[in-house]
Each structure stands twice: as C-alpha cells, then as structure tokens.
Amino acid sequence: MEYEKENSIVEMMQMQFPEAAFKVKKERRIEVRLPSARLYDFAVRMQKKWNFLHLSAISCVDWIDDGEFELVYHFWNYDEKVLVMAKIRIPREEEGDSHFETISNLWQPAKFFERDIHEMFGVYFDGSEDMERFILTDWNGPPPMRKDFITREFALNFYHYRDYEPQWLKDMMAAGEGNE
Amino acid sequence: MNVVLWIIFLPIILFVIGTFMLGYSRKFIARIERRYGPPIQQVFYDIFKLMNKKTNISHGWMHDFAILMLLGGTLLTMYFIPVPGFSYFAQYGDVLVIMYVLLIPALGMALGVGETANPNGSIGISRALMMLAGYDIPFFLTFIGMAMLNNTTSMLDLIHLQQAGGIATWGIITNPILGVAALIALQGMLGEKPFEVMVAPHEIATGPMTEMGGKYLGIMMIQHAIGVVIELTIYINLFLGGAVNWFEYIVKLFVLFTLLLSVNAVFGRFRTDDAVRFMWKIPLPLAIIGVLFIIF
C-alpha cells in the first residue's frame, strides 16, 4: 500500500488532535491545519513524544483578501524522514503588529525565524527574549513583505536618484515605451 | 669631526640601503609569482605618502612616545654595530650590549599597541612577544658560542680575526652548527615567512600595526628598513667575515637576503605555537650542541 509510513504517523497524531485536518500530500510530506490556540501543544508533542526534533523553518503567507496571516511550521523527523507542515491562521492587523506566541523556549533557532517574520511581515511573537531586526537594521519603513507595500513606489519616493536624461531615453519615452 | 659626520649620516645611509632592499624583496617575490612587481623605489613612495597624511589619530601621549622608543631603540643598536669605516662606539660596546638593546624596539611597540585598546593589536603584539621568546634564545646562544670560541666578546675583534684568516676562518666554516642555527633564528627575527605570524594581514589586520596610520606607520616602516639591515649585519659580522669596504658589504647583504627571501616566497605561515615549538626543537638544540662542541 502506498504511503504506509505516512498514514501510520497521521493516525497516531489524529488520536491526540481530533479537530485537526491531516493530509498526506505526497511521499514524506504531511500537511496539518490547526486552530491557532492548539499550536503550542502540538509543538510540544512533536518534540518530546513523536521525535520530530528538527525545526526546519517557520514561514508566513499574507492572505490579504481573507485578512489573515498564515504561519507554517516545518518539522522534520530524522528517523522516519518525514516532514510535517503545521499551518495556522492568525488575524491580520492593518496598522501595527499581529500577535502570536513564541516557541523559542522549545527550539532556540526559532528565534531567528521569528525575528525575520517580525521585521518582514509585522507579526510580534509574545514571550520571546529578543525581537530586534537583524536584516533591515537602520531602516525605518513598513514591513516590506506585506502585499500592500508597493516596492517601486516606496523606492522612488524615499531615495534620491540621479538626473539622467540622455537622448535615447527621451526618444523611447516619446514613442511610448520604457518606464519612469 | 669625522665621527660626528658618521653619526649624522649613518642612519640615512642605512635607511637608503634598507629601503632598496625592501623594494628588491617585493620585486623578487613578484617575479617568483610570475608577475611584474612594483619598481624598486616603491618603499620610498610608500613612506613619503604616509608622512604626507594630513590628519592624525593619536591615542594618547604614551602611544606617541612608544613610536619614538621604537625608532630610538633601533638607532641605538645601529650605532653599536661596526660597519666598514665606522666603529667608534663599537669598541666600547660588545656582543652583550647588542643583545640587550635589540629588545628595546619590540618593547616599545608593545607599549604603544597596548595603549590603543584594539583587540587585533593586542593579539598581534602578544604573538610578536611570544615569537621573540622563540627566536631570541637560539640567536643569543650563538653569540655566546662565537664569543667563547674566539675568547672575546667584542664584535670588532671577531671581525678582525675572521678577516685576518681569510675565508677558512669565517664563522660559518669553523663552526657550521652554530651558523645554521643562527640562520634559522635570523629568519624569525626578520619576520619573514614561515615565521610571519606577527603581521598576519588577513587574520588580525596587520597585528600590532592595526591602529597606526599616517606618520606612525611611516616611522615604523623606517624602523623596519633600518632593522632589516642591522639584523643582517649582525649575522654577517659574526659568521660571514664582516666587510672590508662598502661594496663587499652590500654584496653580502643582498646575497644573504636573497637566500632568506627564497624561503619566504614559497612557504606558508606557521601558527604561533608551532613556530615557537619549531624554534625550540631545531635551532635551539643545534645551538646547544654547537656550544658544547666548543667547550669540549
């Protein structure tokens, strides 16, 4: 039978979390949709009981039409060699930070992923010791990975470009081609 | 009157010879690496540019004083070493005095670098002083060996003895063990590879010279140029028969320097503890064997 190992893992987890929706996407990939309040328990069980010792990444998706952020936690098991992606949704604030709790007391490297998501998307992780920017230090602007941040407009307004009007560019713009 | 002229002009003459030797070393190493090198007078341009800097970053009076101590120590050593035609002070000072004053420049640099509070500088100077403990011991043992062999500690007498007897009485022929030990220790004293860990540029940002720029670095380069000439002269006077006239002196300087540069060009760099271990494993036993040879 195909996906025997993955299905047995899904059964084991479904007993503990009956309200979660599990799906085996393909070989060695399992997707879980959880309510956001249950994520911390899920992470604790993952690390301590089911031997998923490696937190590969935490990533974030901006669903602007639904008004929500989706956080995806990737857990990897060294023995079974299976990746579990736990997806949760949190409400998206227009101004200011959305809040969620941190899992950095379980995995130390989660701090880096959470700092990255904080400066790029604006999601504040409560309880973490260190929420400073580390990629965009010394830059003051809105979180740039949100879908309502127009990169080109920000760059054209904030930075100063050199005046450069050669004849070939003028000809191109007169013919209607090229951009600003 | 003659003596006063020599006192004034000897540093300048040795400085000119030293800069040409350093320029020659850069050209030689470049040719080994199959490229054109800078012109031979490049070190003059470097020192001129460094002295021509308009702003100055000083770290206190101890820092400024330490640089002067560095240059002063080297000049003091220079006056005690006999060169062809001038040995006024050399008759009053001997091999033991040279042993003492050779340590003053390193200590001066340590004082100055300690004042800058830069961690790269502190690491660099601690490595330099550790290397000093490595190469100085075999080097000074060879001094003592040569002094015991010829029953005199005056460098002037050693030179006259070697010149009186011809090539067969050169130090390196009568006592080759001591000569080889001193040659290896000399490579460490000059700061050439493989003992170049003091100035490791890509590891610790030129070590002790990290915070020195402008005029400080210019004075350090002047000291380096004169220092190279002095150290080679010590070796020539003890082991290669001294020099009767300036032509022979310059030829011997360049030949000896070429030999040491050839080793410099093809080696990497030892770590500090490896270098000290090497110095205590090979030149030091050789020097001890050489001295024992003389005693018995």
Added chain:
Amino acid sequence: MDEKMTQRSVWEKIAAKLSKRSLWMLHYCTGCGAIELPPTMTARFDMERFGINPMVTPRQADILLITGYLSVKTLKRVVLTYEQMQAPKYVVGFGSCTINGGMYWNSYATMKSLDRYIPVETYIAGCMPRPEAIIYSFNELIAKIDRGEANSWKDYYNNYDFYRENQEHTFEGPIETYNDIKADAALFRI
C-alpha cells in the same frame, strides 16, 4: 564635487608626484563586485606594479572601493569606516549600483546614489567591470591626483551638514560617529 586646480605650491606638486605612486586600497568587499578584485591583484592583471596594494585596516588605507550595491545596513558601516580613514582619501564607486541603483534600482533597502552620503572621486561603470577597466580607472585616478584635482575629501569636512542630513534621512535616527568631523576640520586646517 570637482574643485578646479588653484595655485599649488612647489611642495604640493612634488608631494603629488611622489604620493600618487603608492595608493593603498582598503580590502573591504561590500557587494558582489568584489569578485573582480582577486584577478586584478594576482599575477595576470598585476595591480601592484602601480603601487596599489590591498591593505586591511581603514587607518592605513587611501582608497575605499565600494564594490556594488550598498544596503542600508552596510551603508552605516561604510560611513563609519570612511570617517576612520586618514585624509587624503579617495572613494571609488565601482559598478553601476553606486551610480544609479543598477540592478537593484527598485529595491526598498539599497541606496541609489552614493554621492549623497560620502564624496566620491571616480566611478567605474559596468556590471561588473573587468580588471582591465579597474586598472584603467586607477590610472585615471593617479592622473587626477597628479593634476591636483582629487580634492573631494575636503568636501566632506567643509560640507559635512549636507552629508549628515542625507545619512540621517536614510537611517532610523541620528547615528553615533566616533570622530568629530568639525573639530578635526578645525584642528588640521582643512
């Protein structure tokens, strides 16, 4: 930013002729253009014959080579490094990212025109410039020093307010520098 050559004394002319032959380049690779520096320094396109050596600390270097794009995070460090160098010092903008943004022209976190933050002496166009182009532009810089026109370092001391205002506009707040530029300008009579 060019100051035309005014009356130079004989000593300044001799000093220019001698000190143009020994320029030390700070080996600070800011962006992707730094990949063109090792070929320029090694045996094929030998740069040392012009007297240009790589040097590792800003206290001892003359040329600051900004190779490639500068994100805002790096820009602050470059400004601090530039202020630690000793005058006279020359900045060479390398690649088209320093001229007008280059490949990252619509990015939100790179600066577009280096001229507004530190005074620049020459630019090298290209993405990346070949080692022959680098050597050609270094020769141009040497010729410019010889003529006495390479004085943009004085501009930093004289027009410090302009540069400081641009720097603070880009960064998050006032930056803390370790050198007092105005006091230095008065002390060394620049």
